[in-house]
Amino acid sequence: MPAHAASAADLLVWYDRHRRALPWRALPGEQPDPYRVWLSEVMLQQTTVTAVKPYFEKFLRLFPDVTALAAAPEEAVMSAWAGLGYYSRARNLHACAKLVAAAGAFPDTEEGLRKLPGVGAYTAGAIAAIAFDRPAAAVDGNVERVMSRLHAIETPLPAARAPIRLFTQGIVPRDRPGDFAQALMDLGATLCTPKRPACALCPWMAPCRARAEGLQETFPRKVKKEKGILRRGAAFVAIRAGDGAILLRTRPAEGLLGSMAEPPTSAWLPDYDPAKGLLDAPLDARWKRLPGVVKHGFTHFPLELTVFLARVAAETRAPEGMRFTPRDALDAEPLPGAMKKVLAHALAGPVPVPAPTATPVREPDLATMPEPEPPPRRGPIPKPASSRPSDLARIVKKAPKPVRTR
Numbered sequence: 419m420p421a422h423a424a425s426a427a428d429l430l431v432w433y434d435r436h437r438r439a440l441p442w443r444a445l446p447g448e449q450p451d452p453y454r455v456w457l458s459e460v461m462l463q464q465t466t467v468t469a470v471k472p473y474f475e476k477f478l479r480l481f482p483d484v485t486a487l488a489a490a491p492e493e494a495v496m497s498a499w500a501g502l503g504y505y506s507r508a509r510n511l512h513a514c515a516k517l518v519a520a521a522g523a524f525p526d527t528e529e530g531l532r533k534l535p536g537v538g539a540y541t542a543g544a545i546a547a548i549a550f551d552r553p554a555a556a557v558d559g560n561v562e563r564v565m566s567r568l569h570a571i572e573t574p575l576p577a578a579r580a581p582i583r584l585f586t587q588g589i590v591p592r593d594r595p596g597d598f599a600q601a602l603m604d605l606g607a608t609l610c611t612p613k614r615p616a617c618a619l620c621p622w623m624a625p626c627r628a629r630a631e632g633l634q635e636t637f638p639r640k641v642k643k644e645k646g647i648l649r650r651g652a653a654f655v656a657i658r659a660g661d662g663a664i665l666l667r668t669r670p671a672e673g674l675l676g677s678m679a680e681p682p683t684s685a686w687l688p689d690y691d692p693a694k695g696l697l698d699a700p701l702d703a704r705w706k707r708l709p710g711v712v713k714h715g716f717t718h719f720p721l722e723l724t725v726f727l728a729r730v731a732a733e734t735r736a737p738e739g740m741r742f743t744p745r746d747a748l749d750a751e752p753l754p755g756a757m758k759k760v761l762a763h764a765l766a767g768p769v770p771v772p773a774p775t776a777t778p779v780r781e782p783d784l785a786t787m788p789e790p791e792p793p794p795r796r797g798p799i800p801k802p803a804s805s806r807p808s809d810l811a812r813i814v815k816k817a818p819k820p821v822r823t824r
């Protein structure tokens with residue numbers, strides 16, 4: 419059977435039996451709430467359903483509707499978002515809520531939704547279809563996978579996006595377009611998975627060309643990613659004596675890791691020489707270069723950071739534009755994965771003593787100062803500092819994967 423025989427009706431019959439129960443999803447016969455649909459779609463950008471569920475419920479509790487969200491102070495929104503990553507999305511969410519609250523309602527067309535901050539083509543299509551039953555296509559990574567397999571599209575991504583969108587738009591039914599969008603999401607999340615798709619259970623098994631060829635897992639075709647040129651840099655972790663607070667700063671809003679937090683770093687350059695790293699140190703201290711490097715892969719280039727560590731005196735003031743963040747507040751800082759690795763690397767070993775100051779009046783013996791009290795834990799008693807896992811290990815472990823399983 420040719421691929422064009424795949425029908426929305428077959429998919430909807432399957433969906434009516436196997437639809438997932440999700441907290442933001444209206445039950446059959448219920449009117450979808452645009453606020454819930456929008457909130458969930460923004461949260462689900464780059465994040466998994468499992469990671470989003472508790473945040474979605476927390477937001478509904480704190481901000482039950484778009485007016486409440488618009489009226490909330492930005493710090494309250496950022497704090498509720500903390501841990502979900504990609505903080506620019508939280509800022510866009512808040513800005514969008516203000517616009518919608520001022521307008522009195524969400525726009526109900528794809529074009530109108532596209533004008534809102536943080537709403538791209540996929541999100542606009544999803545909201546238009548799910549919340550307003552518009553015949554819009556919502557094409558995300560899951561849908562790309564399903565459609566590329568259904569039609570055995572040989573063109574690799576991202577060039578295949580245009581034909582995939584056309585194929586998807588061409589099959590959106592006039593009747594129940596919102597359910598169709600959600601059915602396609604469910605198919606990609608539950609049956610047409612990246613590995614070992616469950617074709618025997620698929621409502622589109624018969625017309626699926628990739629399945630007929632036995633090549634399901636090879637679609638979508640992808641262009642081999644250029645790894646990019648290795649960049650190097652230095653990162654500086656300063657720990658304040660007394661409370662163990664760590665020197666952080668916020669990266670510029672524009673550009674890579676925009677508005678996210680980091681221990682101060684040098685420029686990241688292909689020819690950066692870590693031996694001269696101290697020239698970029700944010701403050702005078704007895705910096706110790708740690709062995710090894712922290713490696714992190716960005717989409718377009720790999721990065722290696724040499725980490726310098728120092729313990730500074732309790733009265734040290736943060737340089738302009740920087741701040742000392744207490745250890746127990748690190749969870750609330752928007753630290754990207756690369757910077758969590760830097761902190762984990764720095765905090766895993768013994769911390770050096772600070773440089774002597776000119777006025778050591780009543781200065782405690784920092785060399786023998788105890789480590790700051792760790793936050794209460796329910797786990798086993800930590801091992802000695804030289805071998806214990808870092809305080810940051812917890813944060814690193816629970817960072818959500820940027821993969822969408824929906």
Ligand code: SF4
Nearest residue numbers: 610615617620623626
């Ligand atoms: S038959 Fe298999 S590969 Fe084709 S759409 Fe269904 S689950 Fe995906």
